[in-house]
Amino acid sequence: MASGAERVAELLLAFGVGGAGNDHGVSDLARAVGRERSQVSRMLKALERGGLVEQDPQTKRYRLGWTLLVLASSAGDTALLRAARPALRGIVARTGEVALLSVQRGNRSFTVLREESTQSLRAGGWVGRSSPMHCTASGRALLFDSDDELVEALTEEDLRMPISGPAAPRTLDELLERLHAERFMGYAMASEEVEIGLTSVGVPIRDHTGELTAVINISGPTSRLIGRIDESVRRLRVAATAIENALKQPYGKKAGSPARLGD
Incomplete structure (x- = not known):
């Protein structure tokens, strides 16, 4: 069984599907990682609070947040x-x-x-x-x-x-x-x-x-x-x-x- 950290990493990597910078819906991400939509939604809310992802207020779709992108720039x-x-x-x-x-x-x-x-x-x-x-x-x-x-x-x-x-x-x-x-x-x-x-x-x-x-x-x-x-x-x-x-x-x-x- 995957640990919490492994599930988070798996979800973040799913943002790379279809090209960097794309917005993703909760359902799309849930299918990509093979998990329940409600579970993925809760994980995304937690990641949003940490600045690792951002939700568009109009479309409700998610993209990688600036905090994660700044960290990635030094990796x-x-x-x-x-x-x-x-x-x-x-x-x-x-x-x-x-x-x-x-x-x-x-x-x-x-x-x-x-x-x-x-x-x-x-x-x-x-x-x-x-x-x-x-x-x-x-x-x-x-x-x-x-x-x-x-x-x-x-x-x-x-x-x-x-x-x-x-x-x-x-x-x-x-x-x-x-x-x-x-x-x-x-x-x-x-x-x-x-x-x-x-x-x-x-x-x-x-x-x-x-x-x-x-x-x-x-x-x-x-x-x-x-x-x-x-x-x-x-x-x-x-x-x-x-x-x-x-x-x-x-x-x-x-x-x-x-x-x-x-x-």
Whole structure:
């Protein structure tokens, strides 16, 4: 059974569904977290008193509050987020697909930044979503520097209880074979692995020391993306290089603009 803190965290993360900054109704949030509407309503009232969420007096819908946003501004790697935002916008402008930035959190790929697609039919994780590492492009790209023993330790739980799509690796040997090939190519691709109809491509990002620190990826419907893998990889590599160059700049210097990400 989830603790009170876990229920609060789950509810706050539900605000990331559909894109950051969206307003949500109580019923929508209750469905997202799988709880009774009355229970979610009480939790929201408590969070509102603490300034973590705000309710629109006209629509009665909730959004994240300024107190939480101020706290979030000092969390994580702000230099990485600042450098990645224009790169993600450039990718979306050129491909029309969802662009995401993910980091490793424990044995999961964790989405920390998302730039929305302009397409009516779109797919991809939301900010705050954790995903298995064995069957996602971002997860496998995050494993590029891990030896086989560490890969096994990070993925054995998910491989034992597969809840992924039909094309996902089902055994450690299958995962390692796929990972070794992707490591050689320099990018990871997961098609029909997380769910039917979804394809994503991910490229690693390294800091000034060469350490793998994040992954930038494109995600979209397989019908649109599967024939554009080479193009997607090329654009992701250009974007990753732009982010890496921005991270090498002295602290406080403005990161590059989307116009410098290449055509």
